[in-house]
Amino acid sequence: MDPARYVDSVFGRPARQPGSPWSFWHYEPRPIPRSVQMSQSAILAMSEAEAALGRLSGLGYLIREPQTLIGPYLTREALASSRIEGTQASLSDVLQAEIGDADEATADVVEVTRYLSASRQAFSLVETLPITQRLILDVHRTLLSGVRGEEKSPGNFRCSPVWVGSAGATPDNATYVPPPPDQLPALLTDWENYVNTERSVPVLLHGALMHYQFETIHPFLDGNGRIGRLLISLLLKERRRLELPLLYLSNFFETNREAYYEALQGVRERGEIEPWLLLFFEGVRAQSDDAIWRARRLVDLRETYLLRASETRSKLPQLVQAMVANPFVTVQSAQRATGLSAPGARNLVRRAEELGWLRSLGTHGRGGREHWYASDLLEIMEGPLGGDTAAN
Incomplete structure (x- = not known):
């Protein structure tokens, strides 16, 4: 990781620990800011996203037996979120596996079906439990058990460093190096406190910052992106903004994958939160409108x-x-x-x-x-x- 690309901002700074086992440059996130200044453009984008989300939430009360729609929406979300991580499968493949051909499914299809199982588990747990580290670990265990990545400690936070970059990258030339494992307890405690106590923050701003920080902490050896995106829907349900999981935001992130990664990295490198907020709000608006159109x-x-x-x-x-x-x-x-x-x-x-x-x-x-x-x-x-x- 090139520290020259990173500024010292309210979101974090480049750092290293000479003499430690992890003496290479890494990113050291700061606690999530409890208040963020937004431009008029961002405030307007958030308002439009809130309105679209409200229309989607209201749709669940207007149609007969809305629960029948949950299956297709969860499947699309699972498929898109898995594709972002490189899984190759089609909607038809996954749907056919669901009706009883799982024994013939490819490894990619099995990964998507595990995401579906993890999603259903998460939505069930959040009915009675807050969004805590324990809940996340349980869902992560389901996500990675029995699939590729099973050797990467399902249900456990990482105890070793990781870095993000092209195949064969090292900490020195990686695009991003998350904080070392000894920093995870304090960072995750702050993240959990933010998620469960900052009720005065508008829910979509809350979700955008929550997701950014989770991906930046990168607490797992594998599955960070899928868990992090699932947490957005969990937060909306926990905050009673979307009773039914009809918002599949991963479809927007998959369609705009480069912009998604660049927006998250822009916060880390340059302390620029607004591009990420604008992308997040636009994703909520676009996918809410699409979900309404598709549901109708x-x-x-x-x-x-x-x-x-x-x-x-x-x-x-x-x-x-x-x-x-x-x-x-x-x-x-x-x-x-x-x-x-x-x-x-x-x-x-x-x-x-x-x-x-x-x-x-x-x-x-x-x-x-x-x-x-x-x-x-x-x-x-x-x-x-x-x-x-x-x-x-």
Whole structure:
């Protein structure tokens, strides 16, 4: 790490500890500032993001059975957050693994499904617990257990130095060297106090500073980015700003990956917080609008299907709900959704196929099971960012 690139600011400074095992240059974060001066542009951006987030939160009260939307949104968030870290998987791969083909899933798909498990665990824990180091360690253990990175101490803060840079980088030429492990206890205690006691800070400013500091501390050997991004949604839920996890901010960060990393590094190197705040607020606004647009399309299509299904004396409505949660279907997944026997579930799937709701993908995998998919639903889930169009 080149100390000449780093200034001494309220956020931290370059430092070294001669004579210690970690005598190379590293970044020494300061406690999170309890107040930050923002320009009018940043205040306006935060206000627009708050309004968009409010609209998204309100949507959960206006639509029938909003819980059915959680699956697609969590999956998109898990996929995008994992892709930022280099995982290669498609939404279709992950969704098919979720309906029962996990034994055939690639290592990349398994990593995404572990993120999904960690996310669900985190949202369950935050219902009754504050966002503490203990909660984070439990979620981190779930995230890294049984996947690549399992050797990197799942559920434990790091006890050795790390650095960020290209493959083969050393502390001397790395882009960024986080604080050494002996500084983690004090830094994490300050971070935890900030998250749980600074209630006078606007929630989005709170989230932006929380995320920046967590990524800067870099408390784990692996999984810092995924845990750090998950914490944003956890904070919004804990602060009762978003009851349902419908905001997948990682999609925005993945789309703007270089700007995301540069904004975080700009705070460290130059003490410039405003570019990071502007990017964060724009991400919340854009993804809130996109989530609303996508939810409306999913709900409209769901209601169209349910109206048609109600005309039949069958368990087609239950299959529709399952299709919205995951547009890939097998006879086995249809059985789980409806409680029907295998022949009954197959007949129900064939009926949905006749109605044009499902298309066969043929047979593959263990036992040659036939797969179907709801193309119209999948198109909504996989489609490009739509919030800007919807908002205009």
